[in-house]
Structure formats: C-alpha cells, structure tokens
Amino acid sequence: MLDTALTWNDLLFLGQGAAMTLAVTAVSVAAGTIMGIIFGVIRFQAGPIWSMPLMFFLDIFRSVPLLIQLVLGNALQSIAKLGWPPFTTSCVVLSLYTAAYCTEIVRGGIASVPVTTRRAGRSLGMTWGQDMRYIVAPLATRVSLPAWIGLTLGVMKDSALVLWLGLIELLRASQILVTRLQEPLFILLICGAIYFIISFPIARLGGYLERRWSPHD
Amino acid sequence: MFNYTFHWNQALRALPQMLDGALVTLQVAVLSMVIGLACAIALTGFRLSGSRILSGIAAVWVEVARNTPALFQIYMAHFGLGNFGIHLSPYAALLAGIAFNNAGYLAENFRGALKAIPETQTRAGRSLGMNSLQAFRFIVLPQMLRVAYLPATNQMVWAILMTSLGVTVGMNTDLAGVTQELNARSFRTFEFFAIAAVIYYFIAKAVTLAARALAWRMFRY
Amino acid sequence: MNKVSVLVFGLMAATALGGAAHADKLDDIIGSGTLRCAVVLDFPPMGSRDADNQPVGFDVDYCNDLAKALGVTAEIVETPFPERIPALMSGRVDVGVASTSDTLERAKTVGMTIPYFAFEMAVTANDKSGVKSFEDMKGKVVGATAGTYEAIALEEQVKAWGEGEFRPYQTQADVFLALSQGQIDATVSTSTVAQANVKSGNFTGLSVVGKAPFDTDYVALFTNREEYGLINYLNLFINQQVRTGRYAELYEKWVGGEAPDLTVGGVYR
CATH class of the missing domain: 3.40.190.10 (Periplasmic binding protein-like II)
Structure with missing residues (x-):
C-alpha cells in the first residue's frame, strides 16, 4: 500500500481540490442561508397561501437531482450569454439549492417560538423588528442550528457534483490523479478520508448541539 | 440576448425513451430503499446487540455513509471494488451505492426514533405480562415507525435524486443516463435536461403524495 | 499596447458598437488579444496533463498555433466532453479545439469547420x-x-x-x-x-x-453556428496547417507515423 507513485506534489493537488470544495461550499452556504432566512421569514409571515408561488419555486430545487440542476443552470447561463465561469454557475445553483432547504429550516425555527412569548414581547412595546431580533432570532437559532449544520455538510458533500461542469474539486482532482497514476483504490480512499475528516467533526458538533439544546431536556 | 433557438420538437420526440428511463429510475430507487431498509434494521440490531464488533461495524457504516458524498460511494462501488476484482455492473454499483447510503441514514433515523420512545413504556408493557419481543412488537415498533416514517419518505425522495449519479459509472438506461446520451448526440443540452427535470419533479411529487396517502391509512387512530 | 493605443482602440470600439456596424467574433478575438479554446484534457494524446498537472497535447499545440496566426495569446479552457457546448454558447470560449466529431446532428447546433484531424x-x-x-x-x-x-x-x-x-x-x-x-x-x-x-x-x-470497421472519424473545430467569418478563417487555417507541414509535424510529435489524410475522395468539402 505504501508503495505508491503519489508524490507530495500530487497531495498538494488533492489539497487544492479540497480547498475548491470548501470554497464552493462556503460561498453557496453563505448566500443560500441569507436567502433562506429572507424566504423563511416571508414564508412564515405571508402564510401558506400567499407564499405558495415562492414555495413552489423552492420545491423544484428539492425535487430535481442536483446534477440536472447544475447542467440546466449551466445551459441556461450559456443561452443567456452570461459567460459565467463554472465556479459562478456552481455557486449560484448550489446557493438556490441550499436556500430551498434552509427556508424550511428557518420557517420551522420561527414556528417553534411560542406565540405567547412573542406576544409578551410585543406587549412590552417591542416593534415587529425588535421582536424578531431579540426574541425570535435567538430562540429560533437554537432550534434550527443542528439542522443547519446538517444542511451545510450535505451541501459540502453534494458539491462533489460540480465536477460535471469542469471545476476541479476534491473528487475530480482524485480522478485526474487516478488517470495518471492508475491506483484507483488508494487515491479514492485518500479522497474519502479527506471528506470524512472535514465532515465528521462538524457532524459530531451538530449532534452535540442538538442534544444540548434540545427543547425536551 | 437570446441567440439560441429552442428545438423543442426534436426533444419531445425522445419523450417515450425518457419515460422508459424514468421507470428504471423508479425501479432503482425502490429497490435501493427496500435493501436500505433491511440493512438499516440489521444495523440497528447490531447497535443494540451489545457486541463491540457488531456495533463497531454499524458505527463505521453509518458514519461513512453519512460523511462522504453519495457520488463518491457509487464511484467506490464500481471502481473501488473493481480493484479487488469484484465487478458490479453499473446498475448493481448504482444500486449498491444508494442502498449503502440509504441504510446509513435510515439506521441513524431509527436510532433517533427508538430514543424518542421512553423506556418506561416497555417496562409498563412487560409488567402487563408481555415478553420483551411482544413489548417491542406492540408498543415500541408502532410508535417508532410513526416517528421514523417522515424522515424515511424524505430518504426515498433522496434515493430518487441520487439515481441520477449512475451516469458517472456508465449507467445508460435510467432517466439521467438516457438524457445524457441524447444530449451528447445532439448537443441540445437545455431542452433534454429541462424535460428530465420536469419528469424527476413529477416522480418526486408522486412518491411524496403516495407516502402521505399511505401514512394517512397506516397511522390514523 | 500602450495606453494611448488602448484609448484609441477603445474609442474606435465604442464608435463601432454605437453605430450599426457589428463586430463579429473574429474581430472580438483580435480585439481582445486572447483566443480562448475549449480543450478536453483527459483525451491523450490530444489533450492531457503533464506531471505538473499542466495542459499538453495535440489540441493544446493546435490552439497555440491558431492564436499565433491570429496574433493573440492562447488561453486553454479545460472542458469535460459534456461541457464543450455550454462553454461555447455562454461565450466562455471562442473556439472548440476538442476532437469533436462533425456529425450532422451536432451541426444543427454549432458551426463545424472542415476536418482538422481524423481518427481511425x-x-x-x-x-x-x-x-x-x-x-x-x-x-x-x-x-x-x-x-x-x-x-x-x-x-x-x-x-x-x-x-x-x-x-x-x-x-x-x-x-x-x-x-x-x-x-x-x-x-x-x-x-x-x-x-x-x-x-x-x-x-x-x-x-x-x-x-474497428467504423468509418474514419473526422473531427472539426467548432464555433458558433452564425460566425461565418470566423469559420472561414478557421477553414483556411486548417488548410495552411496541412500545406505548411505543421499538421504532419504535430502528428509526428504526439502520435507518430503517417498523418491521416483529411480529404474525402469524390466530393467537394
């Protein structure tokens, strides 16, 4: 197993791939979360009927495979002559994908804040904004955070699909090395280990927070 | 701005072919779910067994399934196992990859569901004269299924979406595979993939609705 | 290019854009000073990566030659096979030098040149x-x-x-x-x-x-279907590559042996 043609240079190449994975994930999750919070608040405030068009739109991102979304997004930007590089296209599609899931998480978080608590705040003279800021946000964050961490990790893993657009992320970097070195198992195991090392501690943190902040305890 | 003329007619002529692909997609998803459920039940048993080896296997399976990309798992099932001379066809590799993934998530889901049922209930059952199997069968299991059902239906939708990854290991009969082949021949990417997206959407919706109808029949009081 | 000529060029470009005259893609490439080629890099010896993971291959050299003929610098854009056309459509690349078979089905979508290479x-x-x-x-x-x-x-x-x-x-x-x-x-x-x-x-x-008893697979450069000016230029470029012996030279460098004939007997173009 240690008898390998893999050089430090190649490990660096894998590292660059991992950095690309993290960069795509970071941008997409950041943008997706902001959109998710906005959509989630709209969804909660507007009620199920008025927010139907928005929900239908977001539902598409949860009902169509990400691979198809990426290819379609890329074809669409090419037809519209936007000339986006694959990185931008990937981030835009992944952000919407993230937002679709995040909206539900945020809505669930807001809904979990007892109405009585919010009324109490409002009767102390708080405005809607203050109520959202000082009462709903802290409580909803507690409820939503474990699910949000799960979502972030999900997006990190799903971001492997951007290789389809030619972006050299972790999995694609491994495939390139496999092509050159013909040691599929060894290189794929390293690739899997890198994903695991990134994902596992954060997943554990999410599990811990979930237990710690669980409203039932 | 749009310097592109859509050729919908040409794309729509391929619709029957794509619908055949959709059937394969559904078949893989259902099979992977059945196998995944069976494995998840076994893994849950392993975890409860008290044996260190068995619960170790279960822990590794669940953590690997949940912490690496599904695409990686499918790629591994084809090219990773191929390295040992174990040759899974694209169909089998796709099925194995998704079933592995499903089992990991479902086992975690079952564990959560088991925890949600207070142990006092089992004890109450036992004190009514049930043996431990009866207590599990009549008290824990029905409630557990109820808790685990919704996440399991989500996993089913996931399984459908994951089938699209088969194209990376040479699958050409499922919806994504058929679509990609049509695309490679004609370069009409947008048209074919847009139709595929609509079909996937309807499959996912149909499965969700069916699961809801089933839940209404199974879980009403 | 110094600052003044950039300014002058900019003014000229602005005038051109402002008027009815429409600069075509060939003008755009010459004006921008960069030729962006879509190349597939897991297709040795046409395109691959060397030990430093840098692009090399027949198609890479061909793109460089084309850029030299145009008097611009070449930029290799790696595209996986399925990504070639979206990259062109979105204007991320100017020309595909990507071993693309010139099928009639594809010619409905993109503009193909005369064959620049042939595979057995x-x-x-x-x-x-x-x-x-x-x-x-x-x-x-x-x-x-x-x-x-x-x-x-x-x-x-x-x-x-x-x-x-x-x-x-x-x-x-x-x-x-x-x-x-x-x-x-x-x-x-x-x-x-x-x-x-x-x-x-x-x-x-x-x-x-x-x-394999399949017909010879002629591959062509491709660009947008309506860019006749550029396609015309590319056709002449391919002709010149053969005429000057550069085609045979590149073939020897990357493949070896006798370079395949790019013409078909008994028919025009």
Missing part, C-alpha cells in the same frame, strides 16, 4: 477477456466514452449483434480504468488514444488487438 478506430481488449478482434466483441461487455463517435457506432453494433452489453463512461479515463479492472472486456476508441494509453505503461494486461 481501434479495439483495445483486456488480455483475460480472450477478445482478439472486433468480431470477438460480440456477446461481451464493451464500453466507450459517452457521446463520442465510436460510442454511438459501438452501441448500435451491440444492438445489432443482439447480445452483450454496452456501457458508456463519461470520460476516456474511466473507460480505460474499467477496462484494466476487467469491468469491461474491450473498448473501441480512437487508435491514438488506444496507443497512448497502452504505451503509457500505466496499464498491464491491455493490448490493441485490431481495427
């Missing part, structure tokens, strides 16, 4: 499979790179045989990986790819066992 098809088999010729592939599990000329022909052949199985992989690399693992028994690929892979020494137990 070879059968490569895993030694354990017992495949010794094209006919031996009947009833076996065979594979090829999805969407390529040879994949389409091979899949139809498998259907015609009525037995065996065809598997399309998304990259040429995956095909040879599957072949070396014995996942598939044999593949049909361009003879250049077959030779490059077998010679690379990365694989053991693979041999090129013969030719």
